[in-house]
Amino acid sequence: MKAPHWLAGEIAAAGARVLDGKVTRTEAEASIAAAVRAHPGYCEEAGVTAALRQFGKWIGEHASSGDLYQSALFPDLPAVMRVAPNRTAAVSDMNAEELDHARNMLWARTQNMIEGAEESARRERSAFSRLYDKVRPLLTGDLTVGDVLDGLMGEEGQA
Numbered sequence: 001m002k003a004p005h006w007l008a009g010e011i012a013a014a015g016a017r018v019l020d021g022k023v024t025r026t027e028a029e030a031s032i033a034a035a036v037r038a039h040p041g042y043c044e045e046a047g048v049t050a051a052l053r054q055f056g057k058w059i060g061e062h063a064s065s066g067d068l069y070q071s072a073l074f075p076d077l078p079a080v081m082r083v084a085p086n087r088t089a090a091v092s093d094m095n096a097e098e099l100d101h102a103r104n105m106l107w108a109r110t111q112n113m114i115e116g117a118e119e120s121a122r123r124e125r126s127a128f129s130r131l132y133d134k135v136r137p138l139l140t141g142d143l144t145v146g147d148v149l150d151g152l153m154g155e156e157g158q159a
Contacts, residue, residue, distance in 0.1 A: 004042060010035040081106065
């Protein structure tokens with residue numbers, strides 16, 4: 001569920017106040033909570049959406065395929081799988097075309113997860129490597145990363 005404009009604005013404003021040192025994170029969280037409480041319709045909608053998502057997940061995890069062979073032969077396979085973006089089907093009831101669609105949906109979803117995780121990990125490593133390569137050679141004695149960054153910012157400002 002995407003945050004409505006009023007909430008996104010409040011989050012951005014509170015985050016900026018925290019990053020500027022004007023308020024503590026706890027104070028910012030309190031202002032966000034107050035903004036949400038001022039919109040009871042949003043709370044109700046968010047609660048219903050979360051509950052329905054949990055319900056759908058529970059059904060998917062607990063639905064019986066009605067096929068004990070599937071459960072015995074493939075215990076790690078869910079009884080119900082997605083065959084289209086908005087449609088699921090019991091595995092035991094699938095025909096060849098639906099089984100092909102289920103495979104395609106699973107492959108696409110898991111490939112996106114793999115690629116997203118790899119990309120995120122590479123970005124994180126790259127960001128850390130840039131910091132490490134620039135800062136580590138300068139860390140001597142009792143200096144901290146913060147001390148070195150202060151010095152680097154001073155150099156950048158003079159250049």
